[in-house]
Amino acid sequence: DDQERQEVWTNIKDALFNDHIDQFRAEFLELHPYDQARIFEDLDKEIRMQIYTYLSPEEVADVMEHIDYDEIEPFFTEMEPTFAAQVFAEMSTDDAVDILNELDKDKVASFLTIMDDDAADEIKDLLHYEEKTAGSIMTTEFVVVKAGMTIKEAMVHLRTEAPDAETIYYTYVINEDKRLVGVISLRDLIISEEEWLISDVMNERVVSVSVGEDQEEVARMVRDYDFLALPVVDFQDHLLGIITVDDIMDVMEEEASDDYSKLAAVSDVDSPDDNAFA
Ligand code: ATP
Ligand code: MG
Structure with missing residues (x-):
């Protein structure tokens, strides 16, 4: 609430003013x-x-x-x-x-x-990906395993990747050619026996989007399929990135305001800046 906020504010300013690094970190990082x-x-x-x-x-x-x-x-x-x-x-x-x-x-x-x-x-x-494409909104911090791994090996791998992964809820499965061949949810991993193979439990019908796909279409797919993330692939099905549902919320907001600007024929509503690399 407001009073609590005020108190935190005061403590933070106090710590800054007095150069108390530890006090600042304790308050701020909370x-x-x-x-x-x-x-x-x-x-x-x-x-x-x-x-x-x-x-x-x-x-x-x-x-x-x-x-x-x-x-x-x-x-x-x-x-x-x-x-x-x-x-x-x-x-x-x-x-x-x-x-x-x-x-x-x-x-x-x-x-x-x-x-x-x-x-x-x-x-x-x-x-380098064009604005408003799947490639421009994806992230490269995803977790992959090989189809021949056991559940136990996959869990060990997942644990090392988890700190930096955008989501650990889906682990994607690739073959020797690095092509996307399956997906397995954390729930599936946890309820499987340690000695089972990934290939036995993975879902082989992976829904993916291609890297050049329009972001509006990606948003529609996330909504329709109800996944928390979608994999992004190139034309040879190599996994390039993932798009998570929180990024999709930003897309929907952006598209809604674009549509609104068009509708209102307002020219100087802030339009997204030009891609610095375009
Ligand atoms: P459920 O809803 O079936 O109980 P869940 O809640 O653990 O599963 P969801 O996020 O609802 O997980 O995903 C449902 C299933 O879809 C999981 O088994 C997961 O492996 C699978 N899945 C995730 N991403 C994809 C994808 N891109 N294509 C196909 N299947 C996927
Ligand atoms: Mg579910």
């Missing part, structure tokens, strides 16, 4: 990143720069994912470039790409240069 982002928006640049030194890139990434991307430019301008690059590397790739598309081209290039190669490569690939 909040949901959505609420952390609201605090960030209210603070002066100098204070935010102080906060960047108190938090890890991963912690700042969580906050940035909840800032309105239209207003995010100043935050990444005020950060140390190396720190900013680390923040991008810690974000889920779909969010990193959405934000990078809002920034100045040269700045994007410099972040990608600083970033370590693996992270930069994944992001570069995603930046």
Whole structure:
């Protein structure tokens, strides 16, 4: 409630003012990143720069994912470039790409240069997909197993992948050619016997979308099939990414406001900015 909020606010400001890192971290990290982002928006640049030194890139990434991307430019301008690059590397790739598309081209290039190669490569690939396609909204943090693994092996693998995966609810199954051949839900995994094979329990009729598919069509499929995520494949059925239901909610909001602008024939309602790499 309001009073509690006020108290948290006071404690956070107090910790910042007195340079009490531990107290700040204890209070701030207790909040949901959505609420952390609201605090960030209210603070002066100098204070935010102080906060960047108190938090890890991963912690700042969580906050940035909840800032309105239209207003995010100043935050990444005020950060140390190396720190900013680390923040991008810690974000889920779909969010990193959405934000990078809002920034100045040269700045994007410099972040990608600083970033370590693996992270930069994944992001570069995603930046090339055309706006409003499945490829432009997917994320590359998904969990895959091989069809020949046992349930036990798959669970061990899932446990190591879980911290960074966008969702652990579906594990996708690929064959030797890296083609998508099945899917298995966490529920299915948990209720199976450890020595069973993935190929015995997986669902082979995988519903997927191709990478160039229009995002509106993807949204319709997620709604119709009721899945929490859909896999995205290339023309040879190689798994490239997944689209989760929370991203679909953003798409529906965007499409609704696009339709509204058209309907109202308003030209200067904020239309999505041009893709920085288009
Ligand atoms: P259920 O609703 O059957 O009890 P659940 O609640 O565990 O299962 P759901 O998210 O409802 O899981 O998914 C239902 C089933 O659909 C799961 O068995 C899952 O393996 C399968 N599934 C998930 N994604 C896909 C997909 N892209 N294509 C086909 N099947 C999928
Ligand atoms: Mg279900």
